[in-house]
Amino acid sequence: MKLYELTDEERINYLLDNNYINNEQADLLKSRTPLPEDLADSLSENQVGMFGLPYGFATDFTVNGKDYLVPMSIEEPSVIAAASNGAKRIRNSGGFTVSVSDHIVYGQIVLESVTDDTLDLLKQRHDDIVKFANDAHPSLFKRGGGVRSLEFHNYNDMMELEIGVDTVDAMGANIVNTILEKTSKEVAAITGCDVLCSILSNSGVGQLVTAQADVDFDQLSTKMMAGSEVAKRIVQLTKFAQVSVKRAVTHNKGIMNGVDAVVLATGNDFRAQEAAAQAFASQTGKYQPLSNWKIVDGRLHGELIMPVEIGSVGGAISSMPMAQLSLAIMKISDSRELRAVIGSVGLANNLSALRALVTTGIQAGHMSLQSKSLAVTAGAIGIEIELVAAVLNKQRDYSLDNAKKVLKELRNK
Structure with a gap:
């Protein structure tokens, strides 16, 4: 049988038998409990339950x-x-x-109330700012990550410090934001300017996949x-x-x-x-x-x-x-490997x-796969779902009214 023809439990056993998962992970899949309650509470505010996908x-x-x-x-x-x-x-x-390119996350420190000599002050202290940024997250530096670039951009009454950080295997949002907020205090002391904000950019331009x-x-x-x-x-x-x-x-x-x-x-x-x-x-x-x-x-x-x-x-x-x-x-x-796989999936x-x-149009394959969902919407349960879906696929009529009609006829029999 093909994988899509197996039951859920048979597919889990396939993963287990072929060493994709261990017994504990197989039990997790069979339990249908993706998150412990205390973990869910820590990941979301006002948490009251699980939304399943x-x-x-x-x-x-x-x-x-x-x-x-x-x-x-x-x-x-x-x-x-x-x-x-x-x-x-x-x-x-x-x-x-x-x-896959390097994993560079860019962050921005934005200064306001800049003066004519702000840019010169920043350029003079370029290396000091880089060192301070690396010192702001020493564990990242030890893992081979850290600051890879520092550029200054002048926007009339505002100044941007754009810092590129190699976050190694972490997505890097919290790492970069921590570095930026600590570094911004040093930058404010150097320039005498007010810090408008310190935040990463989600542009992703330093994380390209081909x-x-x-x-x-x-x-x-x-x-x-x-x-x-x-x-x-x-x-x-x-x-x-x-x-x-x-x-x-x-x-x-x-x-x-x-x-x-x-x-x-x-x-x-x-x-x-x-x-x-x-x-x-x-x-x-x-x-x-x-x-x-x-x-x-x-x-x-x-x-x-x-x-x-x-x-x-x-x-x-x-x-x-x-x-x-x-x-x-x-x-x-x-x-790097995960990014390569995700690019391939796209x-x-x-x-x-x-x-x-x-060729055939998008609906031919799309609706045949949606037939089970349509059967459920029509009220089918258990084995009825497969039976109604099979009729819908044979008739090629994927309206909800037809699904309800097919289910009614099935139950009458």
Whole structure:
């Protein structure tokens, strides 16, 4: 049987039998209790319960020569299916090749009431400010991280100190904010200026990932269309996204479907990730697609460039059992590897969406996977869910009224 045909418990046993998880982690999945109450209370204000999202995994990812199962947390069934579908086509063509930049988080100290000599004072004390910033978080410096750049930007009556910090494997928000707030006191003493604010930037420009893949034409073909024609249509649709902002937004949404699902499953800040990705898409002044597809040497070549603003240690990542479980399933060693996997997921989801759009249309596969959810909405329970979904998929009528009608007929029998 295929993985998607197994029961939940059979899939958990598959992970256990193939050494993706241990017995304790298997028990955690079977318990359906993702967070202890005291931990939940510490992570959120006025906490009164748990809001559940389905947790599954995508298959067939080969990234830089290594195979992965990729945990994803999302309420839309077609996203995980699309990730696996795209990944398999790419794997059969050689897999993903991904390069990852250093993990630099930028922070800003903003001064007001600046004078004509403020910039000169800052330049004279450049090295002192860098040393003070590194001393503000000595444990980071010991782990090989620390300040990588310090630049000054003058905005008439305001001055910005832009500090780039290598946060190693941590997402880095708390680390950088701590460094900035401590350093700002020293800067205020040097310049005599007032500090307006000290805060990191979620631009993500220091954390870029470039994911590439070549796809053989025979991996793109359908019953009705040759793979070469599918490839040409994908390229044409990508060109349309480059001139149509409305299409570019939806193009990128398909990428973020997969990216955000992995970010959530690993306990990372998906709001920061979204902010970074959308800012990067707008960096030229016109909103653009994050990926590009073209035909090179008789194959479809895809490239995705985007910031991936995540960590593999610290904060909620280290404290949430399900986040640790996700890292264990992927056998992730550091944040660079995790960023590479996430970039690959984005490109895989993008490929699946584009291929569907230029062939059968997005609804054919999307609604067949949504049929179970529709059955539940209609009132189906237990085995009724599978039975109603099967009828809906056969009829290709995915209206709620039809789902209720099918359920009523089933119960009457």
